Structure formats: structure tokens, C-alpha cells
Amino acid sequence: MTDATIASPLQRLRTVLDDAVLNVTGGERPRSAPSLERPKQAAHGDFATNAAMLLPKIVGAAPPMIAERLTVALQEHLGDALREVEVAGPGFLNLRLSDAWLDAALADVVAAGERFGAAGVAVPEAIHLEYVSNNPTGPVHIGGARGAAFGSGLANLLDFHGHRVHREYYVNDFGNQVALFGASLQARARGEEPPEEGYQGSYVADVAAEIPDAATRPVDEVAVAGIALMVARQKASLERFRTTFDRWFSERSLHQPRDPAEGSAEPRPSEVDEAFGVLAEQGRSFEQDGALWLRTTESGDDKDRVMRRADGRPTYFASDVAYHYDKRVRGFDRVIDVLGADHHGYIHRLKAAFVALGGDEDRIEILITQFVNLFEDGERAKMSKRAGEFVALDELVDDIGVDAARWYLLARSHDTTIDLDLAEAREQSQENPVYYVQYAHARIRSILQRAADGEVTGAREGDDEADASTAIVDGERELLLALLAWPDEVAEAADRRAPHRIATYALALARQYSAFYRDCPVLAAGVPDEVRARRLDLCRATAAVLAAALGILGVDAPERM
């Protein structure tokens, strides 16, 4: 079975519902697709739909009346699979499915294994995803940590959903900050203080010590060597944080002439110059006061932006323009930039550049991650007091661990500020949500291992009084319904660029499993074989979905803890 042929049980049910709707309307579709979701209350059935309430204008009848007609249509389509339908409230249709349907659905889930819920996207895209992009003149700081958690989580999520994701880090290795970094390194190598506006962090001396002859070499060579070392350090920090990239894109490369095209001896102009040429051709740029400007106001910016100063030096924005030119030329279906909150003012100008260079406005998304405030027992935390440094990603990971750090940074929507209490994430780690989910996974794996070893535990008190019925009980049903929601959760989270939804879902599923674990013995003697088989399947499916969810979040799914 390939990914493309994995149709989720719920998806098939939705198709039936759509058919029923078309039957009732005579072929016309409602403006918005009918919902098909688990109702909040168990009394409202396995699934509920608002379909009847979307159709009054089309059908010319009141929702309850339409619901009755939908009921008939659904009964025709589903037959015995449908155990019960009721019209409730303002026109909701509450569906209850038969054991046979549920068993078949479970079989589908188990067959799909860890790929259940994967590759569900209707139109896969090649997506360029840029995230973190810290300056290479210091360690990855807490803002970068959030960008890393969100960016890598989003990349994993989009990938799981069926897109092709290219992960990229933009290295700002160009401009006067690089020169300043070089000067700071050389000063440290000579045992001097860095320049007034230079880099003061303690890491500067460490890096300087790794550069041969740093005290005497030309300062620009020191700068280049220093940047290379810093990038390597960032790479190591990020890999430890389970955040990787397909490419580390050099800003400097945008300013350098490129190798000749095939069959030519002439070097090609830099991408900056080429982008400038395209913009001039398109009439998107203009010269004023000797400077070269881009008309970013056409994309909602509050003023136009300079790309090249009167003295010929490019601005930082020139690099952005060329970088987005490069992204566009590389031929992705979509470009997503993940930026920190302090860059939200750049949204318009980046979109303007992308569009001016021939990109489609709907093909670029700029996502802003909000700030992270660290607390320690309710007080503002001061982790790194070394001058000139923000709290480093490494320190955070040393303190609370990769799994907790990723969970806390990824379990919340990217556009809300996070107040992270380190004492809570660290000292109460035993009761941390992330460990709760991991525990559920480890516990299931343990049961599955025992089952594989042929273990049967003693009958539990009360078990022998139970009849030998093989009907699906509430604990099984609720867990299965939670599992069936997984593909929808993935689709929703991916479409909304909201990996935090995966964390919310994983926690809810782990809770649901706990209820099942409490009420439904798997290995106990006296459990009918058919029931044990079903419960083992539920265990297998839950473990697979938890592992997939944790995998998206970049959190370990341990076999034992």
C-alpha cells in the first residue's frame, strides 16, 4: 500500500456524507463543506455534522426537515455500518457507527502503521522553508531557539503531510557587522578589549583562540575564519536541538560574481546585480538622490526602501532582494520565511521584493514567531550574565533538556508570547506534559513487548464476572475515535502552519489512552481472544500515532523510561 492509496476511514465517511448532501440538494454544493467531527459530548454520538444547517437556502426548507432527508440518504449509503442517526438541537445530525465499521476502521489504521495520517495533502508542493537565520557573530540565542523549534517542527509537519520541504538557514556573513566581528576577534587575540561597538561576549576570545595567527593576520581573514567557526558552533547547537538544514545559504555569495555559464568565458554578474537588473527592467525600482530604491509601497509598505546607496554600497535590503530572487529562480511552489518578532516590519518589503521579481503574492508567506520570556520561580530569569549575550540555546538545553525545551517552545502557537518558567520545565519534569506523552508511548511499547513474548497476566478482580461479549466498549470506542481524528489533525495543523496543534493532540491522545488502559485490560487472563486482538491493535495504532506526533515535534518517543 502506498501513501497515495491510504484513505482514512473518516475521509471515506466524509465522502459518503458529501454524496448524501448532493442527493438532498439535487447536486448543488453548500458554500462551506459540512463538518464531520467528534462532538464534545459522548451523548451526541461518534460523529456529528452541521450539514443540514448549511442547506436551508439551497433546499428551501428548515434544518430539521433537511436533517431528516439527510438521515434517509445516509441510511441508504451506509446500511448496516450506521447504527444510529438522530437529529438534535438546531439541526445537528449525530451519527453512531456499528462495531463492524469501527473494527474495519481500526484494521485500516493498523495496516497504515506509522504512515497513518501521512501524505494526506491534496496538492503536494515544493516548499522553501527558511528559519533561525541568526547572525553568525554569536551563539544561537533564545529567540533563535524558538525559531528553530517552530521552523523544524513546521518542516517536519509539512513533510509528513506530503509536501517536499527544503530547509534553509540564511547566514548573514556580509556587511560591516562581519568586519566588526573580525576586529573584535583580533582584539581578543591580542589580549585587548573589543572595539566600543564590537562583540563583548566571552565566546569571542574562545573563537579567537581557535584561529591561527589571529593577532597578526589581516583582519578580514580573521573575520572569515571567525564566521566559519561560529557557523560550525551554531550548526552543532542546532543539531543537538534536532534542527537541521539542507543548506546554509551564504549572504556573501549573493554579492560575488558567479562562474561563467556553460559555453561562455564571461563570469556572470552577482545575483544582487542580476536582481537589480530584473527590477529595473520591470520598472519596479527607481533612482532618487543618487540611490536605488524599490517601490515597496506597492505591497503595502509605509515607505519605499533603498537597495543601493549613493556611494554604490548595497544596503542589507539588497541582500534580501537578491536572496528572494534566488529562491524564486530555484523554482519552488512556495516560499515560507520564519522570522523573529523584531522583524515583523519586514513583511511588506520582503513580499514586495518577491512580487516585484515576478513571484506570486500567494506563494510567499512570512511567519513571525513572538518573543520568549524566561522565568525562574516566577522571577525573570537571568541565565547568561556574560556581557553581550542573550540567553543561549545551549544553556536552555543544558538546563531542561532537548525534549522539554522543544515541547515548551513548540506546544504554543507561534504568534503568542511564551512565558517559560524554567523551574517548572526542569524541577517538575516528572509531571511535565512532554514526559506524560512519552510515558504513554513507553507503557504501550512495554505491553506490546509482553504480548509478543506471549505473556498473560492474572485475571483482575471483577474480570471473571464480565461476560464474554466481544462488543466494543466505551474505552475502546473513545480511543479509536481519537485515533481516527489524526489525519484531520495533521491536515489542519499543516494548512494553518500550526505545529503546536500536534502537541495538543498528542497530549489528548495520551490521556485517552490512559482511560483505555484503566478500563480495558489487554493481557489479563479471561479476556476473549477476539477482544485481546482488538485491544492489541488499539495499542499498536496508538503507539504508532504517538510516535508520529512526537516525531513531528522532534521529541524522542522512548521504548522505556
Place this chain on the structure above:
RNA sequence: GCGCCCGUAGCUCAGUGGAUAGAGCGUCCGCCUCCGGAGCGGAAGGUCGAAGGUUCGAAUCCUUCCGGGCGCGCCA
């Protein structure tokens, strides 16, 4: 002043048109003859910042206002 984000339980946060608004932590009361107690059950706790509006229906959409964060360079 203008722009972006946020305002939901004591705290941290889910919930972007559906039925009685949820979780974790914290607090209180219970549960280890039982597949992993890193667990389970229960309780208390909410004018969803405020006021209008749209709708059969609003935490969710619109308007205004009030709080908080961030940004408004020919710096990078």
C-alpha cells in the same frame, strides 16, 4: 502617532461560526493484592479585556475603546 502580535480558570496556554468553553501546573479529597503509580478518579476555580454590530447561532467575524509585547534607519 502609525503598524504587527497578544488579552480565555490562581499560573502557563489550547480552542479562527455550532450544542453545557478545555488541558497542564497549582490547591483540596480519594486510589498501589491490578498489563509501567513518570499513573488514575473526583472537587473547587471563568461577565472568554470592555462596549456596540453581523448571524438561526460569536471566545471565534466587523467597528471602537482599554491593557501588554514588539517594531517603525540609505544598521545588519
